[in-house]
Amino acid sequence: MNSIEERYRGASAKSAELGKQAERVMPGGDTRTTTFYRPYPLTLARGEGAFVWDIDGNRYIDLIGNYTSLVHGNAYPPIVEAVSKAIAGGSAWPARSEAQIELATLLCERVASVERVRFCNSGTEAGMLAAQVARRLTGRKLILMARYGYHGSYEDFEVGLAGQDGERTMLADFGEATAFDALLSERGSEIAAVFLEPVLGSAGVVEPPPGFLARVAEAAHRAGALFVLDEVITLRLNEGGAQKIYDVRPDLTMMGKIIGGGFPVGAIGGSEEVMSTFDPRNRGSLWHSGTFNGNPVTCAAGVVSVRELTQARIDKMNRQAQRLAEELARAARQAELPFSVRLAGSLMNIFFLSEPPAATIAREDARAIGNFHLAALNNGLFLAPRGLIALSTVTSDELLNEIIERAAKAIAEVAQTGD
Template sequence: MTQTALRNADIEAALNDAREDYVTRKPRSLARYVEATAVMPGGNTRTVLHYAPFPLAMARGEGCRLWDADGVEYIDFLGEYTAGLYGHSHPVIRAAVDCALDDGISFGASNMTEARFARAVCKRFGLDRVRFTNSGTEANLLAMSLACIFTRRKTVLVFNGGYHGAVFGFAGGGSPINVPFDYVVAPYNDLAGTQALIAAHATDLALVILEPMIGSGGCIAASGPFLTMLRAETTRVGALLIFDEVMTSRLAPGGLQSVVGVKPDLTTFGKYIGGGMSFGAFGGRGEIMDLFDPRRPDALPHAGTFNNNVLTMSAGLAGLSEVYTPQAALALNTRGDRLRERLNAVCQAADAPLQFTGIGSMLAVHTMRGPVTCPEDAAKSDPKLKELFFFDMLAHGIWLARRGMMTVSLPIGDAECNRLVAAVEEFLSARRSLLR
């Protein structure tokens, strides 16, 4: 047997042990899972939360901590896939929601908070106009449809490994449940290849959409020259440039676009901006957004019972104006950068095939050596080693995504960051023989 085969067999054996230990220690999560399979396909209503042998069930949260069904405490380094920026039951958010509940929930009418919230979002992210939705998926669907109508074109350029919501997944090129736009799939961060595709589809290209840092695909940042090229080329051919900042808007006071210095025509939002409530939004240039102005005889329709629901409007306004101020955004993302630097330093010191990518308060682990500049690079990670890392982190009281994504939320401080670094150091030490 070759050295590689021996190493793989050792990793598989360690992973089997970790899974068995997990099953032994999580009887209530297992019971909940078995019960759920009777009424939900696979006991699941959100695919990303499922993993074998069964997913952990959380019973409650407070600040930056969670407790599972078996009473075990975790530091929440997942942060609801970036939506949980404020932690669990932040007092300012809680007070805003309680106040909103006192006056009623659903009015079937305009309310006293939505315009104030819209003004705060526009000012923060440099938008002329904004409209609210119930999720980032909805925001992207409406923004992409709007771009096709505005340009009177049909072709949509997306990127391999990109994700723009439940019906816009492009890992491996696409998903069978994607909304049927006329897609062209380009290579992320490939300047020449993408430029050639834009030129080839110039006459019918409606839009280019991307995250300025891929989130779900491994926290992979787009290069400055790549984004600058996209801005120049979409302008040249008359297409719209859409930045999906559903995740990345948290990375700087004005979103990641304010850091990279590239202004899109439209931006989509979601996640934390709703203060922990269901939320999505899209906005940008007034001449484009005003196609939704109901005072126009040719106005586009935009329905949604809960678009302006008072809980989201109230929680979102309180969070953006009182808690996640520009100063707080800078401080949080500086903390995230320092944490990622510390984690990479311990990996390098151990000469291990482990690294952390990302910007600011978003990071992801990759079980591989070499640069990670696109999803194709990230795919070189050892999946068994990454799964072992996940179960070892759970055993050390660290909650993260099964795929290795993590975030730093506002309640996370030095003590929690130290705990994560110590857990990674222990993984590097305990699994040294597997990290050759």
């Protein structure tokens, strides 16, 4: 055990104790693989604004916002107010609500390719639904997606993270339009849909090369397949989503995270024609149900979250992220550690490698990023164990200075362990 881990353990005795209790009732004491890390994850107790607190009373500046979903920070007062009002009137109803219509309207107004919306409860469900629509409309089975792409915790998509084709899933390298073209030419008659994240998230915040998304969309259409854009994390990049930035018009858009204002949510949207697959007035329409779909609490929170994510706020977050990335690189140079960062708007992934790797899940710098993650926690910064950072609209420039100072200390400590 190095000094970083010793300090981590020393500050989190209650988390360690609760970890043992958790292991007796949940496999590995965990219910969400992404958030697990060694020696044991913290138990959080509270969040407010740009901060979260653990059960031992330590305060952290929140740099991940529940994996990009809390774009306005924790317990954002306008969301708390809207949700409290909604919840006082009942948390779920067996019929639609005004809030549901309002959230769907906002999404249709903002995202150019979205004319109709269906809500579900997670990004994972949104992906499963999009696959169902594509299979229904084309009568085909196969999905084509990017190697190391992620569209949720569903077998047909999870093979993407493993980097190996699955029974019903084919993979091609993100950014290689010719590889997608070739598969769509050879196997197009079997492919129901091509799924792409506009910016790879889990694989390390990888932006697409110019024209890549539009070219794949075109090839998908030539093959009679649907083009599905997974905007679950990228809707935060522009008021119109990443599809506005990269100028591409998908048949279906997967949404989640920020559109629920911190509550469980998912949605798919698309043209009136494609989405009419769900219209229960049509004979043989696609069965899509869910006890909590579009529930009034999620929708009340989502309306505030989406409405208040203005372009001016997005631009401010992006400028702050740019500065943070530069300052982290400067601190690593001073500590004489190899370092690189991939940045897309307010999202970034850091690497203790002199060049950012190609899209990947396996980490060559596993030891250094593991040390940095614990050192960052020791210095009061909460980020994803894999080095993913997502800023929020409630990070002030003053707080950003503090983040930079704390991160520089953590980087220096990683250099000092020499391990």
